[in-house]
Amino acid sequence: MITLIDTTLRDGEQAPGVAFDVDDKMAIAQALDAAGIAHLEVGIPAMGEEEIATIQTLAAMPRRTELIAWGRLCLDDLQAALRCGVEWVNLSIPVSDIQIHHKLGKNRAWVLQQLGLILPRACDAGMKVALGMEDASRADDAFVMQVAQTAVCCGVQRLRFADTLGILEPFATFERIGALVAAVPIPVELHAHNDFGLACANSLAAVRAGAQALSVTVNGLGERAGNAPLEEVVMALHHLEHHQTGVDPGTLRALSHLVAQRARRQVPGDKPIVGDLVFTHESGIHVDGLIKQPLTYQPFDPAEIGMQHRFVLGKHSGRSAVRHACAQLGIDVDERLLGSLVDNIRLLATQNKPQDLTDMLRTLLATRQDSFTHPFMDHDLQEVPP
Secondary structure: OOEEEEOOOOOHHHOOOOOOOHHHHHHHHHHHHHHOOOEEEEEOHHHOHHHHHHHHHHHHOOOOOEEEEEEEOOHHHHHHHHOOOOOEEEEEEEOOHHHHHHOOOOOHHHHHHHHHHHHHHHHHOOOEEEEEEEOHHHOOHHHHHHHHHHHHHHOOOEEEEEEOOOOOOHHHHHHHHHHHHHHOOOOEEEEEEOOOOOHHHHHHHHHHOOOOEEEEEHHHOOOOOOEOEHHHHHHHHHHHHOOOOOOOHHHHHHHHHHHHHHHOOOOOOOOOOOOOOOOEEOOHHHHHHHHHOHHHHOOOOHHHHOOOOEEOOOOOOOHHHHHHHHHHOOOOOOHHHHHHHHHHHHHHHHHHOOOOOHHHHHHHHHOEOOEOEOOOOOOEOOOOOO
């Protein structure tokens, strides 16, 4: 079982222009809990009293999932997290030299000193503790190992390797996560960002290397290009890697639309897994294959996520698609009429570029075989080559 840590309510909310109020957070948290997510990272207590109160409200709701408060590796953030009533705290500190030196104005020795100062207090406070190694993908590997092993000695229960700028690719991910997994006796989590579109692929590579946990967000919501998308990671793990996550695939579309609505973001039609168009087909070759046997052109059964195949008519439609569309209208057409329908549908699609001509099919069928008039055009259509 791979533990998924959904951080939509923390890292996802850091996307520009996204601000969840307590009702938004409650609705999303309840939906994620019902979906089977193991852990939810729900906010940053150090932001102040309003954020702490929101996290306390989430902590009080009936749930199966464990909640995580995120903070920097400092005493003030730890104390704020302790007030929230959650099970976990994720304490984060930069481990790359560029961030240690330029963001914090410190050095590696200070980082190690901070680990020894804060982590034992966190572990003794009765919460489960994860250490987030920020910008680990740009850090010196030897120093990452030193930080990780120091954290283990301090009693932390999980290590987060953060690809903060999304610069990893699957081959490097496999090597670096594999080395970290071999060096520590506690679970390793990959926190993947999507700046090069590789967050899901890197997450799979991390699992192959032995990672036991992955950070995700619904729709990949997050800073810049976002995070590893929950829906993609779940389905890829289930179908490509044969790992269970505890997440019900049938909840993914509803989750996607809920978060999109609350974040005021659109879900693109071709968004993998949950987009409205991902099981919509126009190409004649694809439609012909799907009519004969759905497995010819489906990576998984769309019913698994509450969808079904949909055929639309357009420039690339062939005889099988048009015959099928006619049959859906209860009309049996002969081959000569079928050829003319295909020709005119292609011409209409090229001239007017509609997304779907299916609704116009009845009008075409009602006209004479040798003169199919588009209801919005003032001239008869001519036959064009198939």
